[in-house]
Amino acid sequence: MSHMINPLATPEQLYQRRSFSALPTELQDAIFFSTQCLTQAAGLLLQLPQSVTAQANVLLARYWLIEPMVSHEFSDISAASVYLTAKLSPYPRSPRDLALVYNYLLSPSSTFFQPSVSASDDSPPPPPPPPTNIPNDYYLPEHVYNSFQTRLLHCESRILYALSFDTHVSLPHPLAITYLQALDFLNTSKSTISKRTLAYLNTALLSPQMLYLTSQPNALAVAAIYNAAKDVGAKMPECEWWEVFDVDREELGFLVVGMRSVEGWGRKMREDVERMKAESESGKRGGMITRRDIEGELRRRGLSVGNGYGGNTGVGSEEVVDMEADMARRMDEKMAEIEGSAS
């Protein structure tokens, strides 16, 4: 049975997240969304199957319900979650693979989260001009690699600790296919409806509503099928067919709306991130949002930036360590910059 169920977030954990840090909710959502997108992008470049990357997404989401978002750099936590899931899967990737991929994704040469030209209207944006490819941008000097690896391993053990070493993730994707078979693919094209269903499931990974932490895989699968069927205009059974798959109407309704809203929400958050990047001093760097961007944004909003910006986190001693880590990180970055400009 364990391959069909996931540990879920408790209401306290979901509530706690909102009060965890001084970060406004929409900033948390923006961070969540862009980090999950980064994780997906890294999974693609590392040629990992989606089953592995999706598990990394889920572990990352669980981790952020336990520990404050700002305690580590977002991209580091993303890398560690990919590293950890790949390590346990049949497709392990070396720390160097991860360093190269993340170094590239965070560089201005990658297309990741680069501002698109027309972010307005719902006309499909023209393909953004390919960013000028400057190999120097993502050259990986040995010391940068070493410090990345140190942070990677630290984050890895941090994630495991926060999750009690429970890395079990059941994905709804295989269930969705089984359910579609049981429904005879609703008498439509098998590939069309299957692809649409999986697209909904993959998009749901990015939702700041954390659908994968609040619903079991069977419910996610049914909601994705429902949405896909609506989209392709397939005729669903007229009875309450979701009950056959042990999903009640209320949960289905919630998930259907949740899954449908990710797209618009994501677009808005992407604009937010791009705006923040443009306003912050590190705007010239890559498209991924960093802790420094968040810091700058908070300052612009006139919110105090406390130590580790966790005004009322109350994690005590851990914060001190984080400040040290933070300092070390900044020194690393400074060094990298100096050496980068020297070379």
Added chain:
Amino acid sequence: MTGKGKSRWADSAEDAALEAQLKKEKEEKKRLKAEKARKAEAEKKKREAEAAAAQRQHQQQQTGDDDHVNGPPAKRRRLSPDRDAAPPQAAPTTASSNDSSKLLRFEGGRFGKCRSVENYDKLNDIEEGAYGWVARAREIETGKVVALKRLKIDPKDRSGLPVTGLREIQILKDCSHRNIVQLKEVVVSDDTSKIENIFIVLEFLEHDLKSILEDMPEPFLASEVKTLLLQLCSGIAYLHSHYILHRDLKTSNLLLNNRGQLKIADFGMARYVPDPPPPKLTQLVVTLWYRAPELLLGAARYGPEIDMWSVGCIFGELLTREPLLQGKNEVDELTKIFELCGLPTDESWPGFRRLPNARSLRLPSSSTKPAPQTTTTTLIRAKFPLLTTAGVSLLSSLLSLNPSKRPTASDMLEHEYFRQDPKPKQEAMFPTFPSKAGQEKRRRRETPNAPQRGQKADGSMGQVDFSSLVGGIFGAGREREERGGGFSLRMV
């Protein structure tokens, strides 16, 4: 199922009839409820539960009848009456909420931070081996005795926490079987700024089979051997049916409690392996004495058969109290295997010559060989004169050189051997032994350890000449084969 489209879900005449019937029932129930409402609050609750149960029964009966008329239903039937049909004022009553169909609710648990190891009081060390340190401890809160196993972490290893340890935790968390040791939780030391000390909390069992075998003056009775093997086998059947290979089965990894219950432990080598197995798995698995010939010959593609070979070795060890095949190195191990089981031939094991290390074997030409299958059986019979014919056939099938000839764990559970007299002894009737783990520090074992990661998987074994074996083994085998399944006074 195809082609029906709408009709499959549309209401048929039977459904309409059923609906009408349910509606009638509902009205009847409403009337009953009105009566009940006059009664005391406490009684009301009880009665409603009764009514609901009765109704559920009724519905079940009806669906049963329905099935009878329609033949087997295509899918699970909806047990709930149509809600639209129910009059709205009936909705808020408790009974009507009982009407809604019963959905399975999955309880997946929750996630959260590790607890601290300080929740446990250390009692004594059990073992300090190549894989780390194991201690007996007591949970302070509950007083329960557990085994604490420390995950060995090499601080110089720049790939982070060892994948073997993580796999062990993941697999044990996923497993739930009476013959597999239970993982309670994972705890860390108090200083959480750096996660360096990781302890796995396992249920505590008094013994391991290895030390019992070493210390017992008389071997296990035939009935006891059967009980142990059956338990081992049902644990392995569970693992294999969940796509888990243990890859380090040996007597020191089999734990036994004082109630005769055997549990498989130490999943440091285990991993999930899909079926068919992936093309490249490490050959550096399984302690040498229990390692299957295909691994020794360098096969990178292997499956659950390697565990079954180890079961064969354990079977032999249970009978004699001595490890069956104590090779000094890979070559020696292979020699011992061929001594016991005969040499492989192209007929008995097609394709073995294509395995990487088989090229360096020099086997006698095929003309001089006796028929292979009888050879293994007769050799095994000669080695275990007291074993019954069924026992010999089981053991020799487990020790088939050709992996595909070995029985699967679930095949083995059905084997004749376990049905014959003497019957497997009841677990509760098992003898007890003084517990070393509970009392004193255990001495280090002489068993070689499972291969370690990073050790060289050296394919080449040099030139190995087995042609000299032929005369010797077969001579000896022939000499003794007449004795057959023997007779023992102590077979209870």
